[in-house]
Amino acid sequence: MSVSGPFRAGDRVQLTDSKGRHYTLTLADGGEYHTHRGGLAHDDLIGRPEGSVVTSAGGSTYLALRPLLPDYVLSMPRGAQVIYPKDAAQIVMWGDIFPGARVLEAGAGSGALTCSLLRAVGPAGQVHSYEIRDDHAEHAERNVVKFFGEKPANWSLTVADLASHEGEVDRVVLDMLAPWEQLPNVAAHLVPGGVLTVYVATVTQLSRVTESLREQQCWTEPESWETLMRPWHVVGLAVRPDHRMVAHTAFLLTARRLADGTVSPRVSRRPSKGKG
Structure with missing residues (x-):
């Protein structure tokens, strides 16, 4: 190809x-x-x-x-819900996925994000993907192989829990229902200064993983956001927002691993209005 x-x-x-x-x-x-x-x-x-x-x-x-890769992602056969291009782009940028990086991905899903990660790390990098469901892993492998024309030599896909991983990594991406359960495992493998990116769908998940990171006390203050993509209609002087937009798909969160024994300076937070 x-x-x-x-x-x-x-x-x-x-x-x-x-x-x-x-x-x-x-x-x-x-x-x-x-x-x-x-x-x-x-x-x-x-x-x-x-x-x-x-x-x-x-x-x-x-x-x-x-x-293009976004075209492929939006049309690929899927088992699990795919991570949309707008979110994958944010993960690669704010997760700082760089050429040569060793990346640990937990929740391979349909392989959409895996394709972006493999492209970003290049042939000198490595992507280790974990997926607990056999059917999702099969979809992910088929989609990745179809996109690259063969199974990339620098990609491993393991049908198992993230806890089975061995070795240090530079970056971690979690896309799972209960990412807070894996934080001790992530902390054990992520190098100091390494970036953790978490993809969650609901406010409840976002709140719980954020508080879990704070409680663990080996991370920088978590930052979270969502990305909304609104196309524009541009024909001559008729310039306006399109009638449809890609609104909420997920929340993204990033935090960086502190060196062992380090306590991060406490972040001052303003109380919500109405609270003493």
Whole structure:
């Protein structure tokens, strides 16, 4: 599977029609993709440069491009709910996932975030993913292999609890129902100064994991937020927010591991209004 240059057999291609609808196919010599407006021969795409326009037998035109990672994530088969691109981007940035990093991921889900982590660490880094459910692990492995064309050599996927992990890591990402239960294990493996990122769906989870981090007293003050993505409609002078937006999907939280024996300076917090 090639990532640039002319299309080749084995490449994934995303076709976009005049209404902005996307269709994804994998090219094969002699293959044909059938649409409601007639067939489209794969051979008409093979050898063409990316960004070409092709025409179906029924006369419909399609723009042909290789799908980006966000396109792939939004269309991938899923077992567990995927981490949306807007949240994955925040995790990579604020979780400081850098080239060469050793990353521990707990809750592989459908493999959406795993693809982003593997891209960010590069071939010199490592991603160790843990998933307690066999069916989710199978989905994750299929999706990661399909995206990269093979199983990355620097990725391990283990069907087990995070507690079974051995060795130091630079970064940790938790996506699970009760992340506070794993904090002692995380603290045991994360290097001093390392970043923990937690992905949770509800306010109750956010509150509990935050207070658990404070009680453990080996973390910096946790920071938490959510990301809302609102597309804009821009046509000439008609510039306005789109009618639909990607609102709440999850809360993200980050904290950094303190050196053993260190007590972080106490953070002064203002009491809520109405409290003495």
